[in-house]
Amino acid sequence: MSDGSAPAEGRATASEQDRSATAGPETSGPGAAGRRGAGPRRALDVGALVEQAREGRPRAVARLISLVEGASPQLREVMAALAPLTGGAYVVGLTGSPGVGKSTTTSALVTALRRAGRRVGVLAVDPSSPFSGGALLGDRVRMSEHASDPGVYIRSMATRGHLGGLAWAAPQAIRVLDAAGCDVVLVETVGVGQSEVEIAAQADTSVVLLAPGMGDGIQAAKAGILEIGDVYVVNKADRDGAEATARELNHMLGLGEARAAGDWRPPIVKTVAARGEGVDELLDALDKHRGWMEEHGVLAERRRARAAGEIENIALTALRRRIGTLHGDSRLSALAGKVAAGALDPYAAADELVAGVTAEA
Ligand SMILES: Nc1nc2c(ncn2[C@@H]2O[C@H](COP(=O)(O)OP(=O)(O)O)[C@@H](O)[C@H]2O)c(=O)[nH]1
Numbered sequence: 162m163s164d165g166s167a168p169a170e171g172r173a174t175a176s177e178q179d180r181s182a183t184a185g186p187e188t189s190g191p192g193a194a195g196r197r198g199a200g201p202r203r204a205l206d207v208g209a210l211v212e213q214a215r216e217g218r219p220r221a222v223a224r225l226i227s228l229v230e231g232a233s234p235q236l237r238e239v240m241a242a243l244a245p246l247t248g249g250a251y252v253v254g255l256t257g258s259p260g261v262g263k264s265t266t267t268s269a270l271v272t273a274l275r276r277a278g279r280r281v282g283v284l285a286v287d288p289s290s291p292f293s294g295g296a297l298l299g300d301r302v303r304m305s306e307h308a309s310d311p312g313v314y315i316r317s318m319a320t321r322g323h324l325g326g327l328a329w330a331a332p333q334a335i336r337v338l339d340a341a342g343c344d345v346v347l348v349e350t351v352g353v354g355q356s357e358v359e360i361a362a363q364a365d366t367s368v369v370l371l372a373p374g375m376g377d378g379i380q381a382a383k384a385g386i387l388e389i390g391d392v393y394v395v396n397k398a399d400r401d402g403a404e405a406t407a408r409e410l411n412h413m414l415g416l417g418e419a420r421a422a423g424d425w426r427p428p429i430v431k432t433v434a435a436r437g438e439g440v441d442e443l444l445d446a447l448d449k450h451r452g453w454m455e456e457h458g459v460l461a462e463r464r465r466a467r468a469a470g471e472i473e474n475i476a477l478t479a480l481r482r483r484i485g486t487l488h489g490d491s492r493l494s495a496l497a498g499k500v501a502a503g504a505l506d507p508y509a510a511a512d513e514l515v516a517g518v519t520a521e522a
């Protein structure tokens with residue numbers, strides 16, 4: 162499985178490639194742009210930047226995503242300008258264990274979608290890494306054939322150490338790609354624990370990838386992916402055991418409670434992503450799922466749920482930040498003194514704190 166991780170010495174190359182893929186001048190790490198008074202960035206003309214992104218200028222798109230990654234204070238303004246431009250993109254999440262073939266599949270999907278004349282955004286999210294240049298190197302190598310295509314935006318994003326994490330940052334980066342005119346946004350997320358579930362909550366259609374002989378394929382299924390896949394892919398179908406993996410998966414998917422007629426039954430698509438085999442079938446499965454969701458009102462419902470989660474995450478992050486700044490604040494220490502002395506219970510003190518923090522918004 163060493164083929165799924167990146168050699169450490171590749172970092173410089175990785176960021177070079179990222180820059181050429183997005184033509185973005187930004188190299189800021191997470192948090193770098195989020196600090197107040199971030200020098201020349203204060204002079205940023207958000208209106209012009211959004212206009213350029215809307216025209217599909219890759220530098221502007223890259224710059225806006227960097228603002229998201231850096232939790233820039235200007236995001237409020239950016240998101241207000243982007244809002245009327247969004248809603249056109251179809252978001253497909255791809256998740257699975259490292260090495261299963263997510264990037265190869267994503268790249269093959271990009272090729273097929275481009276052939277069909279669609280504009281595509283690719284967001285590779287690594288919730289486990291604080292660097293955008295580390296573990297995703299392999300992805301960029303696999304994506305490099307699309308780097309010079311103006312109809313494709315490719316961006317990797319790290320969310321560890323990010324206040325609010327994946328659930329906060331990914332939807333806003335998706336908004337940027339949406340507003341920039343992408344018809345489809347493919348979000349690749351390394352499957353580590355909670356991230357599959359988080360990314361599934363942000364996609365219109367969630368694809369879960371497995372591969373034979375990875376040992377953890379069906380194991381991972383037990384960790385909850387059986388609930389989140391709208392479409393399952395057994396990649397590396399050129400290898401022994403693919404048939405058995407598909408059979409076992411099919412069996413496990415069938416074990417859930419009986420579905421009513423008209424319910425979505427997640428299909429299992431076998432692919433050899435490295436050779437582009439099965440990719441048309443995968444696209445077909447994605448189209449069918451989209452059609453089914455539109456027909457049953459599920460798409461609108463999912464998007465509302467996603468917006469609700471987005472609002473909640475922004476609100477929670479803002480609250481956490483404000484409460485965080487209270488350390489050493491006289492109000493907090495006054496409340497702490499009362500609680501320590503038994504004059505006030507901690508719940509009442511917390512209520513008072515929250516009320517104070519929200520009142521000053
Ligand atoms: N045999 C075989 N190898 C594949 C296939 N798809 C991808 N690979 C290889 O599996 C490795 C990991 O692929 P990658 O797309 O980086 O996986 P990711 O970590 O899930 O993004 C790479 O060496 C790919 O070339 C396939 O269909 N068959």
Ligand SMILES: [Mg+2]
Nearest residue numbers: 263264300349
């Ligand atoms: Mg990958």
